[in-house]
Amino acid sequence: MSLLPHRADLLRTQNFINARWCDAMDGRTLLVEDPATAQPFASVPDSSAADAAAALSAASSALPAWRRTAPRARAAVLKRWHALLLSNQEDLARLISREQGKPLVESRAEVAYAASYVEWFAEEAAHLHGDVIPTPHARRRMTAEWEPVGVVAVITPWNFPAAMIARKLAPALAAGCTVVAKPAEDTPLTALALVRLAEEAGLPAGVINMVVCSRERAHLVVDLWLRDERVRKLSFTGSTAVGQHLARESATTLKRLSLELGGNAPFLVFEDADIGAAVDGLMAAKFRNGGQTCVSPNRIFVHRSVHNDFVNQLLPRVQQLKVAPATDPSAQIGPMINDRAIAKITSHVTDAVANGAQLLLGGHRSGHPAGGHFFDPTVLVQVTSTMACSCEETFGPVAAISVFDTEDQVLEAANATPFGLAAYFYSQDIARCWRVSDALEAGIVGINAGALASEAAPFGGIKASGYGREGSRHGLVDYLQMKFRCQDA
Numbered sequence: 097m098s099l100l101p102h103r104a105d106l107l108r109t110q111n112f113i114n115a116r117w118c119d120a121m122d123g124r125t126l127l128v129e130d131p132a133t134a135q136p137f138a139s140v141p142d143s144s145a146a147d148a149a150a151a152l153s154a155a156s157s158a159l160p161a162w163r164r165t166a167p168r169a170r171a172a173v174l175k176r177w178h179a180l181l182l183s184n185q186e187d188l189a190r191l192i193s194r195e196q197g198k199p200l201v202e203s204r205a206e207v208a209y210a211a212s213y214v215e216w217f218a219e220e221a222a223h224l225h226g227d228v229i230p231t232p233h234a235r236r237r238m239t240a241e242w243e244p245v246g247v248v249a250v251i252t253p254w255n256f257p258a259a260m261i262a263r264k265l266a267p268a269l270a271a272g273c274t275v276v277a278k279p280a281e282d283t284p285l286t287a288l289a290l291v292r293l294a295e296e297a298g299l300p301a302g303v304i305n306m307v308v309c310s311r312e313r314a315h316l317v318v319d320l321w322l323r324d325e326r327v328r329k330l331s332f333t334g335s336t337a338v339g340q341h342l343a344r345e346s347a348t349t350l351k352r353l354s355l356e357l358g359g360n361a362p363f364l365v366f367e368d369a370d371i372g373a374a375v376d377g378l379m380a381a382k383f384r385n386g387g388q389t390c391v392s393p394n395r396i397f398v399h400r401s402v403h404n405d406f407v408n409q410l411l412p413r414v415q416q417l418k419v420a421p422a423t424d425p426s427a428q429i430g431p432m433i434n435d436r437a438i439a440k441i442t443s444h445v446t447d448a449v450a451n452g453a454q455l456l457l458g459g460h461r462s463g464h465p466a467g468g469h470f471f472d473p474t475v476l477v478q479v480t481s482t483m484a485c486s487c488e489e490t491f492g493p494v495a496a497i498s499v500f501d502t503e504d505q506v507l508e509a510a511n512a513t514p515f516g517l518a519a520y521f522y523s524q525d526i527a528r529c530w531r532v533s534d535a536l537e538a539g540i541v542g543i544n545a546g547a548l549a550s551e552a553a554p555f556g557g558i559k560a561s562g563y564g565r566e567g568s569r570h571g572l573v574d575y576l577q578m579k580f581r582c583q584d585a
């Protein structure tokens with residue numbers, strides 16, 4: 097089965113600048129690789145600062161008209177885009193699976209999830225209210241009104257090639273901002289297809305501009321945007337190290353920042369938990385996208401009294417996961433994104449075993465005939481806090497389990513990380529549910545729930561996981577600034 101889209105015009109392989117599809121000005125190209133085999137299957141521009149500058153000029157020129165467009169008119173474009181995302185769901189899903197590798201069933205769900213943000217922000221655009229402030233003087237009128245921040249630079253990672261960019265573009269457009277965007281080098285095609293559909297939805301020229309480049313040239317493209325005063329906001333999803341670099345580089349122009357960064361999610365199973373539900377929750381949260389998610393449980397803590405029961409229920413479920421390319425309709429774990437990902441996962445497992453963890457399942461490359469980037473779903477027990485898999489995101493299908501004895505002990509361990517994106521716990525004691533959710537240092541807490549993301553909810557982290565929220569009404573406010581208007585009669 098081919099994973100290329102049926103609609104040929106959705107396979108875009110050029111930059112999109114000022115409503116024109118174009119190559120990099122210096123003609124350089126970048127190969128997009130099949131994640132399973134590392135074999136190239138498409139070629140896109142490897143852009144430079146000149147392309148970034150053209151994109152920024154277009155976004156800057158388009159801003160005055162777009163920000164004046166009535167919110168309902170902006171919402172109408174977003175609604176048409178939403179409809180097009182859903183009517184092309186299968187083609188977009190194929191593209192996601194083709195370049196990112198996740199099973200088709202997950203790619204279809206990702207398209208629906210991405211589209212849900214577009215619909216949500218179309219609705220939010222038309223329902224944005226400011227304040228009328230009670231006046232201290234009879235002849236004075238005071239209001240506080242929202243206005244768009246201006247041109248926004250958007251930079252996204254490869255693990256959710258549709259959703260990560262949709263949940264930035266949708267609120268930016270709804271707010272009246274224009275955009276310059278750079279998708280990840282591994283997954284540019286889905287982002288370009290999304291832009292093609294936005295074009296079809298009637299988005300005016302220059303409102304979205306997308307520039308594709310290699311990892312080596314990312315700094316050429318992005319630094320230009322960071323240092324230019326016309327870019328008023330940066331919205332980034334990716335690793336903490338790159339987020340810190342971008343925050344430093346954009347400091348001289350004092351941009352608004354939304355940074356959705358790395359995680360190191362704890363998953364706690366208390367002695368009073370419904371163990372079957374906890375296993376279901378872990379399977380949903382841990383193995384989606386082969387563990388390549390920022391909210392993937394990275395450190396699993398199980399109370400000593402239920403540890404064996406939990407592990408005994410978990411093992412057969414993990415053993416049954418089907419590792420296969422997305423062309424196999426029964427695939428549940430696809431390839432990891434690239435060699436660096438495989439090397440990191442392997443090193444985490446090796447380090448854990450060398451330091452006393454016990455490997456119950458997996459622990460190595462799958463040796464799959466479809467390519468060298470498949471990794472067997474893995475279960476480790478007797479994991480400790482100093483092992484690499486406890487200190488950093490593994491970003492792979494590895495369940496790393498530790499035991500604990502008391503609530504205080506496990507809360508201290510769960511919070512003993514610089515990161516604070518997601519945290520999960522399972523307990524049927526209602527008082528504990530309040531206590532533990534209060535104490536967990538995370539922007540997102542799942543209580544007896546493994547799948548948490550929703551367009552209606554604020555997604556984002558604290559501590560080294562960044563700041564800013566995506567989704568919900570808060571996701572729109574991130575793209576707005578407040579103007580206080582004061583008038584004397």
Ligand code: NAP
Pocket residue numbers: 251252253254255260278279280281282309310311312314315318319333334335336338339341355356357358359389390391489517556557561
């Ligand atoms: P990454 O290396 O930080 O890359 C993210 C984006 O930044 C990519 O577009 C990348 O381009 C670009 N980039 C890299 N170096 C850059 C530089 N010097 N200047 C400008 N741009 C640069 O992250 P990743 O490995 O792709 O993604 C995985 C990370 O993202 C994990 O840490 C994960 O937890 C995090 N994540 C967080 C969330 C969230 O919502 N909090 C969601 C998903 C993922 P290239 O692709 O060309 O390198």
